[in-house]
Amino acid sequence: MTDADKYWNPILETLPQEKLKELQLRKFKRIFEWAYHNSPFYNGLYRDAGIEPGDIKVFDDIRKVPKTDKAMMRAIQGKEPYPYGSILSVPLEQVTEYRQTSGTTGQPVYHPETWQDWEWSAESWAYILYAHGFRDTDRLFIPFGYSIYIAFWAAHYAAEKVGCEVVPGGVLDTEARLLKMRELKATGMAATPTYVLGMADAARNRLGIDPAKELDVRRITVAGEPGGSIPATRKRMEDAWGAKVYDHAGATEIGHWGYECQAQCGLHINEALHLIEIEDIETGEAINEPGGRGSMVVTTFDRLAHPCIRFDSKDVIEWSPVEKCECGRTFRLLRGGVTGRADDITKVKGVLLAPAAIEEVVRAMPQLGDEYEVVVTKRGDIDSIALKVELLPESGAEIDALKEDLARDLRAKTNLRYDLEFCQYGTLPRYETKARRFKDLREKE
């Protein structure tokens, strides 16, 4: 047994579902009681709702506990104990790390970690790396400056726990990172889908390096955007790098709660550390049946400074119809990972549109580049949606025929008609972490 093997925990990861539920109820009671007694924010929330620790007796009682969301977190922060406000559940002296959320909209949420919480964060990430097949023989390159954001710090510490050799590739620019990866024969990488594609593009076009043939990366872990679970995007990444790409999911306030295993039959929820509920986006009803889709409500059991209890993350997820994964884990599966955010789903011409659906169509067309841009505007009373794509220089495609194919596939997938524009390769914006390819310029009512 190597160091890495302790991140395969058959005692927890193969527990029968009934046993897991018992464990989750026990852990839920414990974090609820902790927050009730130690966080003035949670104490006030629960007193107002008339619920206290003794009221949680059976699993279904959990749904009586009021939900929280990001707007609440923003409202309480910036006050004493500064800057976290009354959610902080430990003395400020015990906080050893500051982090903040990296979302693309709104004021960031501040996140405190105690030393123990930080250990937990890195531990939970180590299960991801192990499930993706990283071992102590890997040299993992992390092409980011981690700064005030949590994700890649946790990846770094987790990789050490698994026994990988970690190369922190921050500060360097993209070309320098690629050259360093080649020089060191890095075998793995952790990045957002946008940057995995962007690096491959830079390697080919700026350095004349074919990553699939000239670099040694064979395993890539991605998160932060839906791409890792969108088949067309995953295929582009795997072809560009000659590597296997594995998705996982997490967020600053929640921790890293889901991961693919090497069987790749969906995203396993780490149910030993988190409780994930799915609720109907409009009615708030609990959704439990396979194929059911809705907004994610998450509880994180063991992180104490900034408890996360029934947090409505607005991520859109879907229960998988697969009940038993061949990897042996009994942790429940989601189909298609995090497919988008409830906030991103928008009505255009009266039709509900999830931006990830456009990505699926664009990236399934081999004649098109990886980048695209969607702009929704309003002319008079009528919505209009424009899509810009890049034509690959070597594609030799007939624009008119391609335009027709693209329009047809978009219509089939999203029920909408688009103004299509083919741009010269390399002219659309490139992004380093999370991309902003969807722009809604309509006035909000």
Ligand SMILES: [Zn+2]
């Ligand atoms: Zn599995």
